[in-house]
Amino acid sequence: MSYRTILVTDDADIRTITLNRPERRNAMNPEMQLELIAAMEDAAVSSCRVVVFRGAGDAFCAGLDLSALQTMNDKTAADHRTDAQRIATLFRTLYELPRPTIAAVHGAAIAGGTGVATICDFTLAVPSAKFGYTEARIGFVPAIVSAFLALQIGDKRSRDLLLTGRLFDAGEAYRLGLVNEVVDADALDQRVLELAQTLAANSPESLAATKRLLAAQNKAWLDAAITQALEANAKARETADFKEGIAAFLEKRKPVWSK
Numbered sequence: 123m124s125y126r127t128i129l130v131t132d133d134a135d136i137r138t139i140t141l142n143r144p145e146r147r148n149a150m151n152p153e154m155q156l157e158l159i160a161a162m163e164d165a166a167v168s169s170c171r172v173v174v175f176r177g178a179g180d181a182f183c184a185g186l187d188l189s190a191l192q193t194m195n196d197k198t199a200a201d202h203r204t205d206a207q208r209i210a211t212l213f214r215t216l217y218e219l220p221r222p223t224i225a226a227v228h229g230a231a232i233a234g235g236t237g238v239a240t241i242c243d244f245t246l247a248v249p250s251a252k253f254g255y256t257e258a259r260i261g262f263v264p265a266i267v268s269a270f271l272a273l274q275i276g277d278k279r280s281r282d283l284l285l286t287g288r289l290f291d292a293g294e295a296y297r298l299g300l301v302n303e304v305v306d307a308d309a310l311d312q313r314v315l316e317l318a319q320t321l322a323a324n325s326p327e328s329l330a331a332t333k334r335l336l337a338a339q340n341k342a343w344l345d346a347a348i349t350q351a352l353e354a355n356a357k358a359r360e361t362a363d364f365k366e367g368i369a370a371f372l373e374k375r376k377p378v379w380s381k
Contacts, residue, residue: 123164127154129178130161135322136315137170137221144179149187150234152205155212158238162215171322171329174314175225175242182227183235185256194368199356206355209234210266210348216241217270217344218337220330222321226314227251227292228307237267240274240300243333246314247292248307253300254289261367261377263358269347273340275299 123130129140139161141148148154165173177183197205216223216238225231227247231239236253239245255271257264264271264284272280275298283290283298295301305313321329358364362380370377 125157128157135171136318138174140176142178147181147184148177149184151187151190155208171326172318173221173223181229182231185233185235195365202359203356206352241270245301246303246305247301251292252289253295255283256287258287260371261363265351265355
């Protein structure tokens with residue numbers, strides 16, 4: 123299968139999916155989101171035993187691509203719901219992938235990029251890596267990702283990250299439980315390989331069964347949370363703050379909120 127926005131490579135039992143838009147700091151557009159979903163669905167039925175996610179260039183993923191933002195205010199309610207459903211499918215597919223997943227984060231992983239990086243089973247990051255759920259800064263609601271974040275770190279700490287929209291480094295992400303290991307930049311590739319080889323040496327049936335069990339235990343909660351998130355996302359994209367936030371971001375000025 124050929125892709126335009128990602129690279130998929132195999133080395134023995136380890137499959138690597140590289141977000142490959144370095145000129146855009148691997149910012150996600152709808153095409154990349156769909157290709158990531160397709161690549162994960164292919165990995166789920168392949169002979170690979172571990173899936174590693176990386177970013178080409180100097181960032182892991184800078185969030186939503188500016189070109190996608192430029193058309194936001196022209197979209198219909200149905201368009202917005204389709205966008206939200208695609209993001210929900212991306213995150214849910216990643217969370218439920220029957221192969222162990224590792225994110226190797228060597229630069230910025232912002233908004234949806236933070237989601238991809240931290241929903242993986244293992245997140246390894248260099249000390250200079252940056253994370254952040256920055257949606258509230260420009261009138262978005264971090265709806266879909268909030269369901270997974272609350273599941274990972276609890277309500278109180280999720281409120282901190284989602285309501286402030288602040289950036290935080292790999293050390294804080296580790297203390298919060300969003301990053302498994304902070305690794306020196308020159309040791310990241312080797313540590314990712316070591317972890318992948320450890321996972322690949324385990325029983326693939328056992329690993330898949332364990333992941334299915336963990337996903338099943340959280341299924342009812344996630345089903346309800348994502349349904350609510352899709353509704354919140356759709357409503358938020360009809361507000362004046364949403365339109366103002368996007369306009370201010372594109373015009374490189376401070377937003378003037380409606381209240």
